[in-house]
Amino acid sequence: MTSPATLTAGQVHARPEDFTVVDVRTPGEYASGHLPGAVNVPLDRIGASLPELRRAAEDKVLLLVCASGARSENAARTLAAHGVTAIGLAGGTRSWAAAGHGLDHPADGRRSVWAMERQVRLTAGALVLLGLLLALLVHPAFQLLSAAVGAGLAFSALTDTCGMALVLGRLPFNRRR
Template sequence: MTTPATYGIAEARARLHELTVVDVRTPGEYASGHVPGALNIPLDQVRRALPELRHAAGRGDLLVVCASGARSQSACTLLAEHGIATATLVGGTHAWSAGGHALHRPAACDTRAGWSMERQVRFTAATLVLLGLLLGVLVHPACLLLSAGVAAGLVFSAVTDTCGMAALLSRLPHNRPRPADLDAALAALRRR
């Protein structure tokens, strides 16, 4: 299996008008900000979109995007297994934003949460660590295991470039925007 092609931020931005950009993040992540013009096809829906993605890839370059590049790599691998040539954006939307480029945040797709998922994860992790420390001092030393567990989870998250806490937090009611309009995304791919 070959490694999918990659686009750096500058190259992707320069060619954005000629690329079909597919964002494979969750609807909540997509709503919090995405590369302008990106269509939201969550990673768990990519198989359903194979015919339309094949059609779009036949008409031009298909760029797959996620937050950091891990999920887009997975999507590119899956698409390559089905004979669909794709590329991934190095560093994902985090790198796009860090490069000073605006993320599109449509009002109709906004989540009800006022904080980004990254900020929610930092707040929750810090709160759990502090709670574990306080309970460990005031109630019972075994409560320190809560802080240790969160620390271990953060290390695992960094090593694997995944975030279980974000996955859990994204299921909370205030983080659930409207579901991805997969039918609209598939129709847009057919028109390309």
């Protein structure tokens, strides 16, 4: 399967009026900083938002954005399966900010939430540590908790998906109020 088309931050910044920007990160991540004019449609809501996204793609180029480009690529594939053409921002908001372009923040003053990747690292690390401590203090079988987290991380890397991020994305601080 071929990867969806992408544009660089410089290409998008040169002609922002050509795009409808859709940020597919969680609402918490979106609140931490997003491309100017971007609307937030989390990856797990892409299917439910198909009619609106289809209409948006008729007027302008649909540009999908996430933190690094992986989730926007998944969203572009999902949309393509439903006949909606979209492109991604290569490198996501990280590349946008690294190129010196500004990020907008919600006007409602919500506190920013850690990026999903950082939340996953904290959770995985805490679970591995907990498994090891419980194995030492309670019962050796708790080593399986650490092994399960390690297996999940390896699977995540091989498939470019993250079950832990999907679960964390459902927590209240990662959802729209």
